[in-house]
Amino acid sequence: MSSPSGENLPFARRDFLARCGMGFALPALGALCSEDAIALPATNPMIARGSHFAPKAKRVIHLFMNGGPAHMDTFDPKPELSRWSGKPLPEGRRLGTERKTGAAFGSPFSFRRYGQSGLPVSEIFPHVAKHVDDLCVIRSMRADVPNHEPSLMLMNCGDGRLVRPSMGSWVTYGLGSENQNLPGFVVLCPGGYPITETQNWRSAFLPGIYQGTYVDPGKGGPSDVIPNLKPARSDSRQASQLDLLRSLNRRHAEERGGDSRFEARIQSFELAYRMQVEASDAFDISREPAHLRDSYGSGVHGKQCLIARRLVERGVRFVQLWHGAGQPWDSHDDIEKNHRRLARECDQAIGALLTDLKQSGLLEDTLVVWGGEFGRTPTVELPKPGSNAGKINGRDHNHHGFSMWLAGGGVKGGFSYGATDEFGFGAVENPVHVHDLHATLLHLLGFDHEKLTYRYAGRDFRLTDVHGKVVSDLIA
DSSP, rough: OOOTTTTOOOOOOHHHHHHHTTTTSOOOOGGGGGSSOOOOOTTTTTTTOSSSOOOOOOEEEEEEETOOOOGGGGTTOOOOHHHTTTSOOOOTTOOOOOOOOOEEOOOOSSSSEETTTEEEEEETTTTHTGGGGEEEEEEEEEOSOOOOHHHHHHHHHHHHOOOOOOOOHHHHHHEEEEOOOSSEEEOOTTSBBBTTTGGGGGOOOOOOGGGOOEEOTTTSSHHHHHHTTTOOOOOOOHHHHHHHHHHHHHHHHHHHTTTHHHHHHHHHHHHHHHHHHHHHHOOOGGGGHHHHHHOOOSHHHHHHHHHHHHHHTTTOEEEEESSSSSSSTOOOHHHHHHHHHHHHHHHHHHHHHHHHHHHHHHGGEEEEEEEEEOOOOOOOEEOOOOTTHHHSSSSEEEEESSEEEEEEETOOSSSOOOEEEESSSEEESOOOOOOHHHHHHHHHTOOOTTTTEEETTTTTOOOOOOOOOOGGBBOO
């Protein structure tokens, strides 16, 4: 294993065994109830570390609109598409799609220009639009294929086919965490898993400590969100339990020394132990003033956006917020109804999150990322049994061109970059591949994406594989 700076940092097995034997019992139980952080061994793989150069961002909040929002209905207005609506596109202006599509389909939503920058935003995002001068809108994103599973893997893990560590895992591997009592990488997805499930936040061949910790914010209070975590007790019972666990771990380690899966298990036990200090507090939004909770809204998205702010202010390095289980934004039919409903569910919460981060000063070094795995076609999807219920009012998947936006963390605000063609089918000006996005995000976090590597199976791997270039025009 090599560190971000290229130094060899093998796991010290003697330290590992010592930690298995003593790591749980060394801290006094009384310290769990104090404000002092628990002292951790120097071998702790999550200890905060420096990057290759001075970063502009220290942490990331990734707002994932899984399913693929339509860019021409959100942040990339196409008046020419509206003029051609109901007509076949001009010769040579169609690109390949997964399903059959027909005539041009103009957006059912109106756009307005906001802020000093005058960037246009769809009517379905009025709260986000108030922050347009903080947004850096990329209108020329590109992926590889028009299918959810490989596009989700590409956006999250840098590869659409092979087992690779997720972006959040790479970030925590590179930077560690500023809070040893909470996971460095937290995934919030209400109602269950998205498509491809836990593969989206896996650590793959990176040590297991760097994988995302999944939490369902749609459940009740903190004890429901983290159902198996109980507050620390100050009596002798927990000490006895930890002594037993210590002896079992010692015996197990002696029999299976060198097993990385066991290392990950030990670290997860230790993290759970330390989480008794802060987790219940971090996920308890009732501790926030009523007026602030009201600003986020009463729905699950308000709850998870407020949790995200509470996590990053406590030092969590990477927080990913999914819209919901499955692929909610996958509007093959009824796009006006579905996109309006989906935006209504999250717009107020995202707007409040940006306001909250800015007022607290966190937005300056917190990178907020919004988008899906791809966009949608400017042409209407034709009826297909079992797909769009015979309706002709939706859009197919589109990987040729789509939009994402960034905010905070050193990006240019009130700025749009790149363009799709006049109909919104493909990126034609300054295309930004997902690999380029990853390279740019890592740069903002202080990393040369070509040097943040991990040696596995005889080669050095990185998030961007052999691709990616930093889009310097996005950086303030």
